Amino acid sequence: MYARTIFIKIVVYLSLVTVLATVTACSDDGEQPIKVSGQLVFNGDAAAPGSTARISMFERGDDGGEKRIVAERTLHELSSKPINFEIDVARNLINPAGTYGLRAQIVDSEGNVDWTTRETARIKPLEPQEPVALALTRLIDDSELTFVKYECGDGFHVLIGRTEDRALVRMGNRRLVLPVESRHKEHITYSDDHDNRLVMQTDNTAEINIDGGQHKGCRARESGQSTPAPDTKPTSSESSTDA
Numbered sequence: 001m002y003a004r005t006i007f008i009k010i011v012v013y014l015s016l017v018t019v020l021a022t023v024t025a026c027s028d029d030g031e032q033p034i035k036v037s038g039q040l041v042f043n044g045d046a047a048a049p050g051s052t053a054r055i056s057m058f059e060r061g062d063d064g065g066e067k068r069i070v071a072e073r074t075l076h077e078l079s080s081k082p083i084n085f086e087i088d089v090a091r092n093l094i095n096p097a098g099t100y101g102l103r104a105q106i107v108d109s110e111g112n113v114d115w116t117t118r119e120t121a122r123i124k125p126l127e128p129q130e131p132v133a134l135a136l137t138r139l140i141d142d143s144e145l146t147f148v149k150y151e152c153g154d155g156f157h158v159l160i161g162r163t164e165d166r167a168l169v170r171m172g173n174r175r176l177v178l179p180v181e182s183r184h185k186e187h188i189t190y191s192d193d194h195d196n197r198l199v200m201q202t203d204n205t206a207e208i209n210i211d212g213g214q215h216k217g218c219r220a221r222e223s224g225q226s227t228p229a230p231d232t233k234p235t236s237s238e239s240s241t242d243a
Contacts (some may be wrong), residue, residue, distance in 0.1 A: 021035030034125050038132030040083040040104055042115050043154065047078040052110030055085050060099045070094070094125055101160040104134045111194055112177045113139060140177055141167050150206055156210060160198070166190065167198050176210070
């Protein structure tokens with residue numbers, strides 16, 4: 001009788017252990033994050049030193065746009081290609097009936113977007129899938145622009161190139177991409193998220209606000225001109241500030 005009681009207790013104990021193990025395994029599996037992996041693909045050289053890549057996974061709205069971002073990943077050390085990425089997404093953030101997309105950007109050390117995905121990639125995170133290839137295009141290709149040197153009243157020098165919707169300002173090794181903010185009859189204003197601003201007048205003069213410093217009376221310097229444009233003041237540091 002005693003042996004039978006012990007046997008029953010052992011059987012019950014083992015059954016409970018099996019049930020608990022099964023529940024734990026199911027619970028662990030349900031809590032495991034979903035992994036989405038892929039590569040950033042773009043032409044040309046590798047990203048500039050100090051650049052970072054941002055990959056975002058978002059749920060699409062009924063209109064095809066972004067409804068909400070469910071996960072993001074930032075990558076550093078982009079000195080070589082290809083650029084591989086992996087994003088962990090919490091399962092409870094995924095709506096089984098939802099549709100999802102991936103997009104990416106490469107941002108330089110100053111926070112300017114150099115490369116971006118023109119078309120987002122559609123994904124189904126709850127289904128097995130191959131690594132996703134995200135094709136990036138450059139927002140402005142320096143080689144396709146004509147740069148004009150501007151000298152300001154305080155001796156500040158920059159090179160400015162413009163497209164239909166953006167201006168690229170070069171100061172030595174620094175490069176700022178400023179999208180159009182507004183258009184008026186007498187001027188166009190370009191600005192970015194860091195309060196850098198360029199106002200181009202129709203008479204080809206400019207006002208530049210970089211890092212909180214305001215530079216007025218900026219004029220295009222003619223080719224071959226070795227002296228400052230009218231209303232400018234030469235400085236002893238001209239060679240060091242030349243763009």
